[in-house]
Amino acid sequence: MENFYTTTAIDYVNGAPHIGHAYEKILTDIIYRHFTQRAENTYFLTGTDEHGIKIQKTSASQGITPQELCDINSQKFKDAWKALNVEYCQFIRTTDEQHKKIVQKIFKKLVDKGDIYKHSYTGLYCSGCEAFLSEKDLTEDGLCPDHKKKPEVVSEENYFFKLTKYKDAIAKHIKTNPDFIVPSFRANEVLNQLENIEDISVSRTKANVEWGIPVLGDEEQVIYVWIDALSTYITALGYDPDGSSEKFNKFWPANVQVIGKDILKFHSIYWLAILMALDLPLPKHILAHGWITIDETKMSKSLGNVISPTGVLEAFGLETPDALRYFMATSAPCGKDGNYSDNDFKEKVNAHLANSMGNLLNRTLSMLCKYFEGDVKQEFKIKSELFDMAIETVNAVKHHFDYYEVQEAAQKIMELVDATNKYVTDNAPWTLAKEGQMKECGQVLTTVLEIMCVISSLIYPYCPNIAKSMAEQLSYDLNTKLDDITCDNIKVGHLIDKESIKPVFLRLDSELADKSAKV
Secondary structure (H helix, E strand, C coil): CEEEEEEEECCCCCCCCCCHHHHHHHHHHHHHHHHHHCCEEEEEEEEEEEHHHHHHHHHHHCCCCHHHHHHHHHHHHHHHHCCCCCCCEEEEEECCCCHHHHHHHHHHHHHHHCCCCEEEEEEEHHHHHHHCCCCCCCCCCCCCCCCCCCCCCEEEEEEEEEHHHHHHHHHHHHCCCCCEEEEHHHHHHHHHHHHHCCEEEEECCCCCCCEEEEEEEEEEECHHHHHCCCCHHHCCCCCCCCCCCHHHHHHHCCCCCCCCCCCHHHHHHHHHHHHCCCCCCCCEEEEEEHHHHHHCCEEECCCCCCCCCCHHHHHHHCCCCCHHHHHHHCCCCCCCCCCEEEEHHHHHHHHHHHHHHHHHHHHHHHHHHHHHHHHHCCCHHHCCCHHHHHHHHHHHHHHHHHHCHHHHHHHHHHHHHHHHHHHHHHHHHHHHHCCCHHHHHHHHHHHHHHHHHHHHHHHHCCHHHHHHHHHHHHHCCCCHHHHHHHCCCCCCEEECCCCCCCCCCCCCCCCCCCCCCCC
Protein backbone atom coordinates (compact mmCIF):
# COMPACT_ATOMS: atom_id res chain seq x y z
CA MET A 1 0.00 0.00 0.00
CA GLU A 2 1.43 3.37 -1.02
CA ASN A 3 -0.85 6.06 0.46
CA PHE A 4 -3.46 6.03 3.22
CA TYR A 5 -5.66 8.96 4.27
CA THR A 6 -8.15 8.90 7.14
CA THR A 7 -10.33 11.57 8.74
CA THR A 8 -12.58 11.95 11.76
CA ALA A 9 -15.69 14.07 11.99
CA ILE A 10 -14.77 17.61 12.96
CA ASP A 11 -16.22 18.33 16.38
CA TYR A 12 -18.54 21.21 17.15
CA VAL A 13 -16.90 23.48 19.70
CA ASN A 14 -19.95 24.54 21.69
CA GLY A 15 -18.60 22.56 24.65
CA ALA A 16 -15.74 20.43 25.92
CA PRO A 17 -14.87 16.98 24.52
CA HIS A 18 -16.47 13.94 26.16
CA ILE A 19 -15.78 10.24 26.01
CA GLY A 20 -17.91 9.85 22.87
CA HIS A 21 -15.64 12.26 21.02
CA ALA A 22 -12.66 10.37 22.42
CA TYR A 23 -13.98 7.02 21.18
CA GLU A 24 -14.00 8.23 17.58
CA LYS A 25 -10.55 9.82 17.78
CA ILE A 26 -9.03 6.74 19.44
CA LEU A 27 -10.57 4.45 16.81
CA THR A 28 -9.23 6.61 14.00
CA ASP A 29 -5.80 6.93 15.57
CA ILE A 30 -5.58 3.13 15.91
CA ILE A 31 -6.59 2.69 12.27
CA TYR A 32 -4.02 5.32 11.24
CA ARG A 33 -1.23 3.73 13.28
CA HIS A 34 -2.03 0.27 11.92
CA PHE A 35 -1.89 1.43 8.32
CA THR A 36 1.30 3.37 9.05
CA GLN A 37 2.71 -0.11 9.72
CA ARG A 38 1.64 -1.11 6.20
CA ALA A 39 1.64 1.94 3.92
CA GLU A 40 4.48 4.13 2.69
CA ASN A 41 2.67 7.45 3.23
CA THR A 42 -0.15 8.08 5.68
CA TYR A 43 -2.16 11.16 6.68
CA PHE A 44 -4.63 11.66 9.54
CA LEU A 45 -6.94 14.68 9.75
CA THR A 46 -9.11 15.87 12.61
CA GLY A 47 -10.36 19.29 13.65
CA THR A 48 -13.20 21.46 14.85
CA ASP A 49 -16.38 22.92 13.33
CA GLU A 50 -16.63 26.50 14.56
CA HIS A 51 -19.44 28.38 12.80
CA GLY A 52 -23.19 28.63 13.40
CA ILE A 53 -25.91 30.01 15.60
CA LYS A 54 -25.04 27.95 18.71
CA ILE A 55 -21.52 29.41 18.82
CA GLN A 56 -22.98 32.87 18.29
CA LYS A 57 -25.49 32.48 21.15
CA THR A 58 -23.12 30.76 23.59
CA SER A 59 -20.37 33.32 23.13
CA ALA A 60 -22.87 36.16 23.63
CA SER A 61 -24.13 34.56 26.86
CA GLN A 62 -20.53 34.37 28.12
CA GLY A 63 -19.70 37.94 27.14
CA ILE A 64 -16.96 36.97 24.68
CA THR A 65 -16.67 36.99 20.90
CA PRO A 66 -17.47 33.87 18.83
CA GLN A 67 -13.80 33.64 17.83
CA GLU A 68 -12.70 33.75 21.47
CA LEU A 69 -15.10 30.93 22.35
CA CYS A 70 -13.83 28.89 19.40
CA ASP A 71 -10.21 29.46 20.41
CA ILE A 72 -10.87 28.37 23.99
CA ASN A 73 -12.87 25.24 23.14
CA SER A 74 -10.82 24.18 20.14
CA GLN A 75 -7.78 24.11 22.42
CA LYS A 76 -9.69 21.82 24.81
CA PHE A 77 -10.06 19.29 22.01
CA LYS A 78 -6.38 19.56 21.10
CA ASP A 79 -5.37 19.09 24.74
CA ALA A 80 -7.61 16.03 25.10
CA TRP A 81 -6.23 14.36 21.98
CA LYS A 82 -2.68 15.02 23.14
CA ALA A 83 -3.47 13.38 26.48
CA LEU A 84 -4.85 10.35 24.62
CA ASN A 85 -1.82 10.08 22.30
CA VAL A 86 -3.98 10.81 19.25
CA GLU A 87 -1.23 11.67 16.79
CA TYR A 88 -3.07 13.42 13.97
CA CYS A 89 -1.08 14.94 11.12
CA GLN A 90 -3.26 18.04 10.87
CA PHE A 91 -5.88 19.78 13.00
CA ILE A 92 -8.12 21.93 10.83
CA ARG A 93 -10.47 24.62 12.11
CA THR A 94 -13.29 26.02 10.01
CA THR A 95 -12.15 29.48 11.13
CA ASP A 96 -8.76 28.96 9.46
CA GLU A 97 -8.30 31.71 6.87
CA GLN A 98 -7.18 29.37 4.08
CA HIS A 99 -10.17 27.09 4.64
CA LYS A 100 -12.58 30.03 4.51
CA LYS A 101 -11.15 31.28 1.22
CA ILE A 102 -11.41 27.88 -0.46
CA VAL A 103 -14.95 27.31 0.84
CA GLN A 104 -16.01 30.59 -0.79
CA LYS A 105 -14.46 29.42 -4.07
CA ILE A 106 -16.17 26.02 -3.81
CA PHE A 107 -19.50 27.74 -3.21
CA LYS A 108 -18.98 30.05 -6.20
CA LYS A 109 -18.02 27.13 -8.42
CA LEU A 110 -21.24 25.32 -7.57
CA VAL A 111 -23.27 28.51 -8.14
CA ASP A 112 -21.62 29.01 -11.53
CA LYS A 113 -22.32 25.38 -12.39
CA GLY A 114 -26.00 25.81 -11.53
CA ASP A 115 -25.88 23.30 -8.65
CA ILE A 116 -26.53 26.05 -6.10
CA TYR A 117 -29.50 28.38 -6.59
CA LYS A 118 -31.36 30.98 -4.52
CA HIS A 119 -34.80 30.13 -3.22
CA SER A 120 -37.35 31.48 -0.72
CA TYR A 121 -38.16 28.84 1.85
CA THR A 122 -40.27 28.22 4.94
CA GLY A 123 -39.21 25.24 7.01
CA LEU A 124 -38.85 23.68 10.43
CA TYR A 125 -35.48 24.60 11.88
CA CYS A 126 -33.88 22.79 14.83
CA SER A 127 -31.25 25.00 16.45
CA GLY A 128 -29.76 21.94 18.20
CA CYS A 129 -29.14 20.15 14.89
CA GLU A 130 -28.53 23.46 13.10
CA ALA A 131 -30.58 21.93 10.31
CA PHE A 132 -33.97 22.17 8.64
CA LEU A 133 -36.12 19.11 9.36
CA SER A 134 -39.11 17.74 7.49
CA GLU A 135 -42.30 16.55 9.16
CA LYS A 136 -41.28 12.92 8.69
CA ASP A 137 -38.06 13.55 10.62
CA LEU A 138 -40.00 14.50 13.77
CA THR A 139 -41.49 12.37 16.54
CA GLU A 140 -45.25 11.85 16.84
CA ASP A 141 -45.28 14.86 19.15
CA GLY A 142 -43.58 17.00 16.50
CA LEU A 143 -40.23 17.09 18.30
CA CYS A 144 -36.69 16.70 17.02
CA PRO A 145 -35.83 13.06 17.85
CA ASP A 146 -32.32 14.00 19.02
CA HIS A 147 -32.94 17.18 20.99
CA LYS A 148 -36.56 16.57 22.12
CA LYS A 149 -37.52 20.12 21.19
CA LYS A 150 -40.06 21.50 18.78
CA PRO A 151 -38.38 23.10 15.72
CA GLU A 152 -39.20 26.72 14.99
CA VAL A 153 -40.83 27.78 11.74
CA VAL A 154 -38.28 29.82 9.78
CA SER A 155 -38.87 31.75 6.55
CA GLU A 156 -35.77 32.82 4.65
CA GLU A 157 -34.40 33.36 1.18
CA ASN A 158 -31.37 31.07 1.09
CA TYR A 159 -29.10 29.34 -1.37
CA PHE A 160 -29.98 25.70 -2.02
CA PHE A 161 -27.88 22.84 -3.31
CA LYS A 162 -29.40 20.52 -5.94
CA LEU A 163 -29.08 17.37 -3.87
CA THR A 164 -31.88 15.70 -5.83
CA LYS A 165 -29.80 15.95 -9.01
CA TYR A 166 -27.34 13.40 -7.58
CA LYS A 167 -29.84 11.11 -5.87
CA ASP A 168 -29.70 8.31 -8.45
CA ALA A 169 -25.91 8.45 -8.77
CA ILE A 170 -25.50 8.16 -4.99
CA ALA A 171 -27.90 5.20 -4.81
CA LYS A 172 -26.05 3.48 -7.65
CA HIS A 173 -22.69 4.01 -5.94
CA ILE A 174 -23.89 2.54 -2.66
CA LYS A 175 -25.52 -0.46 -4.35
CA THR A 176 -22.56 -1.25 -6.60
CA ASN A 177 -20.03 -0.79 -3.77
CA PRO A 178 -21.43 -2.88 -0.90
CA ASP A 179 -18.34 -2.22 1.25
CA PHE A 180 -18.55 1.57 0.83
CA ILE A 181 -20.50 2.03 4.06
CA VAL A 182 -19.00 0.22 7.03
CA PRO A 183 -20.69 -1.70 8.56
CA SER A 184 -22.65 -2.76 5.50
CA PHE A 185 -25.94 -3.17 7.39
CA ARG A 186 -26.26 0.62 7.48
CA ALA A 187 -26.44 0.87 3.67
CA ASN A 188 -30.19 0.17 3.55
CA GLU A 189 -30.76 2.90 6.13
CA VAL A 190 -29.06 5.40 3.82
CA LEU A 191 -30.89 4.14 0.73
CA ASN A 192 -34.21 4.60 2.55
CA GLN A 193 -33.24 8.17 3.47
CA LEU A 194 -32.40 8.83 -0.18
CA GLU A 195 -35.91 7.98 -1.36
CA ASN A 196 -37.46 11.17 0.03
CA ILE A 197 -34.42 13.43 -0.24
CA GLU A 198 -34.91 17.10 -1.11
CA ASP A 199 -32.59 19.94 -2.09
CA ILE A 200 -30.83 21.35 0.98
CA SER A 201 -30.23 24.86 2.25
CA VAL A 202 -26.53 25.72 2.12
CA SER A 203 -26.68 29.29 3.42
CA ARG A 204 -28.40 31.34 6.10
CA THR A 205 -29.29 35.01 6.07
CA LYS A 206 -26.88 37.17 8.01
CA ALA A 207 -29.88 38.61 9.84
CA ASN A 208 -30.38 35.21 11.50
CA VAL A 209 -26.81 33.85 11.61
CA GLU A 210 -23.93 36.30 11.64
CA TRP A 211 -21.15 33.86 12.57
CA GLY A 212 -20.22 32.18 9.32
CA ILE A 213 -18.29 32.52 6.08
CA PRO A 214 -19.85 35.20 3.82
CA VAL A 215 -21.00 34.22 0.33
CA LEU A 216 -18.82 35.94 -2.27
CA GLY A 217 -20.86 38.64 -3.99
CA ASP A 218 -23.77 38.34 -1.53
CA GLU A 219 -22.70 39.66 1.88
CA GLU A 220 -26.21 39.19 3.31
CA GLN A 221 -25.74 35.41 3.22
CA VAL A 222 -23.34 33.19 5.15
CA ILE A 223 -22.32 29.71 4.00
CA TYR A 224 -23.99 26.92 5.91
CA VAL A 225 -22.42 23.86 7.52
CA TRP A 226 -22.73 21.44 4.59
CA ILE A 227 -20.44 23.36 2.28
CA ASP A 228 -18.33 24.73 5.14
CA ALA A 229 -17.67 21.83 7.54
CA LEU A 230 -17.77 18.93 5.08
CA SER A 231 -15.26 20.64 2.82
CA THR A 232 -12.57 20.48 5.52
CA TYR A 233 -11.69 16.96 4.35
CA ILE A 234 -10.38 18.36 1.08
CA THR A 235 -9.42 21.94 1.97
CA ALA A 236 -7.04 20.53 4.59
CA LEU A 237 -5.14 18.75 1.84
CA GLY A 238 -4.91 21.85 -0.32
CA TYR A 239 -7.88 21.39 -2.64
CA ASP A 240 -8.56 24.47 -4.72
CA PRO A 241 -11.00 24.73 -7.65
CA ASP A 242 -8.33 26.74 -9.47
CA GLY A 243 -5.62 24.12 -8.98
CA SER A 244 -5.03 21.73 -6.11
CA SER A 245 -1.85 20.97 -4.19
CA GLU A 246 0.44 17.99 -4.60
CA LYS A 247 -0.70 16.75 -1.17
CA PHE A 248 -4.33 16.71 -2.31
CA ASN A 249 -3.47 14.78 -5.45
CA LYS A 250 -1.42 12.36 -3.36
CA PHE A 251 -3.96 11.53 -0.64
CA TRP A 252 -7.45 12.15 -2.02
CA PRO A 253 -9.72 10.18 -2.12
CA ALA A 254 -9.75 9.27 1.56
CA ASN A 255 -9.39 5.58 2.34
CA VAL A 256 -11.82 5.85 5.25
CA GLN A 257 -13.75 8.68 6.87
CA VAL A 258 -14.69 7.84 10.45
CA ILE A 259 -17.92 9.37 11.79
CA GLY A 260 -20.70 8.70 14.28
CA LYS A 261 -23.78 6.86 13.07
CA ASP A 262 -25.91 9.97 13.76
CA ILE A 263 -24.20 11.92 10.96
CA LEU A 264 -24.03 9.09 8.42
CA LYS A 265 -26.75 10.71 6.28
CA PHE A 266 -24.72 13.89 5.87
CA HIS A 267 -21.55 12.02 4.91
CA SER A 268 -23.01 9.32 2.70
CA ILE A 269 -25.53 11.56 0.89
CA TYR A 270 -24.75 15.29 1.21
CA TRP A 271 -20.96 14.89 1.07
CA LEU A 272 -21.08 12.50 -1.87
CA ALA A 273 -23.31 14.85 -3.82
CA ILE A 274 -20.97 17.80 -3.17
CA LEU A 275 -17.99 15.77 -4.37
CA MET A 276 -19.89 14.65 -7.46
CA ALA A 277 -20.78 18.27 -8.19
CA LEU A 278 -17.09 19.18 -7.88
CA ASP A 279 -16.14 16.26 -10.18
CA LEU A 280 -13.96 14.77 -7.45
CA PRO A 281 -13.44 11.07 -6.55
CA LEU A 282 -15.52 9.73 -3.68
CA PRO A 283 -13.99 8.41 -0.45
CA LYS A 284 -13.38 4.67 -0.53
CA HIS A 285 -15.15 3.96 2.76
CA ILE A 286 -17.35 5.68 5.33
CA LEU A 287 -17.07 4.04 8.77
CA ALA A 288 -20.08 4.81 10.96
CA HIS A 289 -19.31 3.86 14.54
CA GLY A 290 -21.85 3.45 17.31
CA TRP A 291 -22.39 5.47 20.46
CA ILE A 292 -20.82 5.05 23.87
CA THR A 293 -23.26 4.74 26.76
CA ILE A 294 -22.31 5.28 30.39
CA ASP A 295 -23.31 2.43 32.70
CA GLU A 296 -25.77 1.34 29.97
CA THR A 297 -27.36 4.81 29.89
CA LYS A 298 -27.09 7.34 27.07
CA MET A 299 -24.87 10.29 27.92
CA SER A 300 -26.87 13.37 28.84
CA LYS A 301 -26.03 16.69 30.49
CA SER A 302 -29.36 16.55 32.32
CA LEU A 303 -28.46 13.17 33.81
CA GLY A 304 -25.01 14.42 34.75
CA ASN A 305 -23.29 11.35 33.28
CA VAL A 306 -21.12 13.04 30.65
CA ILE A 307 -17.58 11.75 31.19
CA SER A 308 -14.38 13.56 30.27
CA PRO A 309 -11.73 11.25 28.79
CA THR A 310 -8.96 13.05 30.66
CA GLY A 311 -11.07 12.73 33.80
CA VAL A 312 -10.79 8.94 33.52
CA LEU A 313 -7.00 9.16 33.24
CA GLU A 314 -6.87 11.36 36.33
CA ALA A 315 -9.32 9.25 38.35
CA PHE A 316 -7.29 6.09 37.87
CA GLY A 317 -3.91 7.80 38.15
CA LEU A 318 -2.83 6.65 34.70
CA GLU A 319 0.48 8.06 33.49
CA THR A 320 -0.25 7.00 29.89
CA PRO A 321 -3.59 6.62 28.10
CA ASP A 322 -2.96 3.08 26.79
CA ALA A 323 -5.46 1.41 29.11
CA LEU A 324 -8.27 3.78 28.13
CA ARG A 325 -7.35 3.54 24.45
CA TYR A 326 -7.47 -0.26 24.61
CA PHE A 327 -10.75 -0.33 26.52
CA MET A 328 -12.52 2.15 24.25
CA ALA A 329 -11.28 0.45 21.07
CA THR A 330 -12.54 -2.93 22.26
CA SER A 331 -15.82 -1.73 23.77
CA ALA A 332 -17.97 -2.59 20.75
CA PRO A 333 -17.94 -4.63 17.52
CA CYS A 334 -17.58 -2.63 14.32
CA GLY A 335 -20.44 -0.12 14.03
CA LYS A 336 -22.28 -1.22 17.18
CA ASP A 337 -22.81 0.73 20.40
CA GLY A 338 -20.40 0.31 23.30
CA ASN A 339 -20.56 0.98 27.02
CA TYR A 340 -18.21 2.51 29.56
CA SER A 341 -18.25 1.78 33.27
CA ASP A 342 -15.47 2.11 35.83
CA ASN A 343 -15.79 -1.53 36.84
CA ASP A 344 -15.72 -2.87 33.28
CA PHE A 345 -12.73 -0.66 32.48
CA LYS A 346 -10.77 -1.83 35.49
CA GLU A 347 -11.66 -5.49 35.01
CA LYS A 348 -10.80 -5.64 31.29
CA VAL A 349 -7.49 -3.78 31.35
CA ASN A 350 -6.29 -5.66 34.42
CA ALA A 351 -7.16 -8.99 32.78
CA HIS A 352 -5.83 -8.26 29.28
CA LEU A 353 -2.99 -5.77 29.70
CA ALA A 354 -1.63 -6.63 33.15
CA ASN A 355 -2.39 -10.29 33.79
CA SER A 356 -2.37 -11.86 30.32
CA MET A 357 0.05 -9.77 28.26
CA GLY A 358 2.21 -7.84 30.71
CA ASN A 359 2.74 -10.70 33.13
CA LEU A 360 3.60 -13.05 30.26
CA LEU A 361 6.52 -10.84 29.22
CA ASN A 362 7.62 -10.06 32.76
CA ARG A 363 7.82 -13.64 34.01
CA THR A 364 9.45 -14.90 30.81
CA LEU A 365 12.22 -12.29 30.98
CA SER A 366 12.58 -12.95 34.72
CA MET A 367 13.10 -16.66 34.09
CA LEU A 368 15.62 -15.88 31.34
CA CYS A 369 17.61 -13.85 33.88
CA LYS A 370 17.15 -16.40 36.65
CA TYR A 371 18.24 -19.41 34.62
CA PHE A 372 20.53 -17.89 31.97
CA GLU A 373 21.57 -14.45 33.30
CA GLY A 374 19.54 -12.83 30.52
CA ASP A 375 21.44 -14.57 27.72
CA VAL A 376 19.96 -16.21 24.61
CA LYS A 377 22.01 -19.09 23.17
CA GLN A 378 21.97 -20.32 19.57
CA GLU A 379 20.61 -23.68 20.69
CA PHE A 380 17.52 -21.90 22.09
CA LYS A 381 16.48 -20.80 18.59
CA ILE A 382 14.00 -23.38 17.27
CA LYS A 383 10.95 -23.45 15.06
CA SER A 384 7.61 -23.78 16.80
CA GLU A 385 4.00 -24.34 15.77
CA LEU A 386 3.28 -21.22 17.79
CA PHE A 387 5.19 -19.25 15.15
CA ASP A 388 2.66 -20.36 12.52
CA MET A 389 -0.15 -19.07 14.73
CA ALA A 390 1.68 -15.78 15.20
CA ILE A 391 2.00 -15.16 11.45
CA GLU A 392 -1.61 -16.26 10.95
CA THR A 393 -2.57 -13.70 13.60
CA VAL A 394 -0.69 -10.94 11.76
CA ASN A 395 -2.65 -11.79 8.61
CA ALA A 396 -5.93 -12.01 10.52
CA VAL A 397 -5.33 -8.61 12.13
CA LYS A 398 -4.57 -7.08 8.73
CA HIS A 399 -7.75 -8.65 7.33
CA HIS A 400 -9.88 -7.17 10.13
CA PHE A 401 -8.33 -3.74 9.65
CA ASP A 402 -9.08 -3.95 5.92
CA TYR A 403 -12.72 -3.86 7.05
CA TYR A 404 -11.99 -1.45 9.94
CA GLU A 405 -12.94 -4.07 12.51
CA VAL A 406 -10.82 -2.69 15.32
CA GLN A 407 -12.34 -4.65 18.20
CA GLU A 408 -12.24 -7.89 16.24
CA ALA A 409 -8.55 -7.38 15.42
CA ALA A 410 -7.76 -6.85 19.12
CA GLN A 411 -9.55 -10.07 19.94
CA LYS A 412 -7.21 -11.94 17.57
CA ILE A 413 -4.19 -10.41 19.30
CA MET A 414 -5.48 -11.54 22.71
CA GLU A 415 -6.09 -15.04 21.35
CA LEU A 416 -2.39 -15.18 20.49
CA VAL A 417 -1.52 -13.92 23.98
CA ASP A 418 -3.73 -16.60 25.53
CA ALA A 419 -2.23 -19.34 23.34
CA THR A 420 1.26 -18.23 24.36
CA ASN A 421 0.32 -18.31 28.04
CA LYS A 422 -1.02 -21.84 27.52
CA TYR A 423 2.25 -22.79 25.80
CA VAL A 424 4.17 -21.66 28.90
CA THR A 425 1.86 -23.59 31.22
CA ASP A 426 1.98 -26.73 29.09
CA ASN A 427 5.79 -26.68 28.79
CA ALA A 428 6.52 -25.48 32.34
CA PRO A 429 10.02 -24.02 31.87
CA TRP A 430 10.45 -23.84 35.67
CA THR A 431 10.04 -27.62 35.82
CA LEU A 432 12.45 -28.12 32.94
CA ALA A 433 15.05 -26.04 34.78
CA LYS A 434 14.47 -27.95 38.01
CA GLU A 435 15.03 -31.22 36.13
CA GLY A 436 18.22 -29.91 34.54
CA GLN A 437 16.78 -29.71 31.02
CA MET A 438 18.29 -26.29 30.47
CA LYS A 439 18.39 -26.40 26.68
CA GLU A 440 14.68 -27.21 26.51
CA CYS A 441 13.94 -24.54 29.14
CA GLY A 442 15.82 -21.92 27.08
CA GLN A 443 13.96 -22.97 23.94
CA VAL A 444 10.58 -22.44 25.58
CA LEU A 445 11.54 -19.02 26.91
CA THR A 446 13.06 -17.85 23.61
CA THR A 447 10.01 -19.07 21.69
CA VAL A 448 7.77 -17.00 23.96
CA LEU A 449 9.97 -13.92 23.55
CA GLU A 450 9.81 -14.29 19.75
CA ILE A 451 6.02 -14.24 19.99
CA MET A 452 6.13 -11.21 22.28
CA CYS A 453 7.97 -9.30 19.55
CA VAL A 454 5.08 -9.99 17.19
CA ILE A 455 2.55 -9.04 19.87
CA SER A 456 4.33 -5.74 20.52
CA SER A 457 3.94 -4.81 16.83
CA LEU A 458 0.28 -5.82 16.74
CA ILE A 459 -0.68 -4.10 19.99
CA TYR A 460 1.23 -0.90 19.13
CA PRO A 461 -1.70 0.93 17.46
CA TYR A 462 -3.84 0.36 20.55
CA CYS A 463 -1.21 0.77 23.28
CA PRO A 464 1.80 2.64 21.85
CA ASN A 465 3.49 3.19 25.22
CA ILE A 466 3.11 -0.42 26.34
CA ALA A 467 4.33 -1.64 22.95
CA LYS A 468 7.41 0.60 23.14
CA SER A 469 8.23 -0.69 26.63
CA MET A 470 7.86 -4.28 25.42
CA ALA A 471 10.00 -3.69 22.35
CA GLU A 472 12.69 -1.94 24.39
CA GLN A 473 13.02 -4.92 26.76
CA LEU A 474 13.09 -7.31 23.80
CA SER A 475 15.58 -5.20 21.78
CA TYR A 476 13.01 -5.36 18.98
CA ASP A 477 12.58 -2.80 16.18
CA LEU A 478 9.00 -1.59 16.52
CA ASN A 479 9.27 0.13 13.11
CA THR A 480 9.14 -3.27 11.39
CA LYS A 481 6.42 -3.23 8.72
CA LEU A 482 3.68 -5.82 9.25
CA ASP A 483 4.46 -7.41 5.89
CA ASP A 484 8.04 -7.96 7.08
CA ILE A 485 7.27 -9.50 10.47
CA THR A 486 8.95 -12.83 11.22
CA CYS A 487 9.43 -14.96 14.31
CA ASP A 488 13.19 -14.56 14.19
CA ASN A 489 13.75 -11.30 16.07
CA ILE A 490 15.52 -12.25 19.30
CA LYS A 491 19.27 -11.94 18.82
CA VAL A 492 21.70 -14.53 20.17
CA GLY A 493 23.70 -13.10 23.06
CA HIS A 494 22.89 -11.00 26.09
CA LEU A 495 19.30 -9.71 25.95
CA ILE A 496 18.52 -8.06 29.29
CA ASP A 497 19.67 -7.60 32.89
CA LYS A 498 17.37 -8.34 35.80
CA GLU A 499 17.41 -4.65 36.79
CA SER A 500 16.09 -3.66 33.34
CA ILE A 501 12.96 -5.80 33.57
CA LYS A 502 9.90 -3.67 34.34
CA PRO A 503 6.14 -4.23 34.23
CA VAL A 504 4.67 -2.82 31.02
CA PHE A 505 1.32 -2.20 32.73
CA LEU A 506 0.52 -2.16 36.44
CA ARG A 507 -2.85 -3.47 37.58
CA LEU A 508 -5.17 -0.60 38.42
CA ASP A 509 -5.48 -1.96 41.96
CA SER A 510 -1.77 -2.67 42.34
CA GLU A 511 0.01 -1.34 45.42
CA LEU A 512 2.73 -0.16 43.02
CA ALA A 513 0.27 1.97 41.09
CA ASP A 514 -0.36 5.60 41.97
CA LYS A 515 -1.74 5.81 45.51
CA SER A 516 -4.28 8.37 44.35
CA ALA A 517 -5.71 5.92 41.84
CA LYS A 518 -9.34 5.04 42.00
CA VAL A 519 -9.90 1.44 43.16
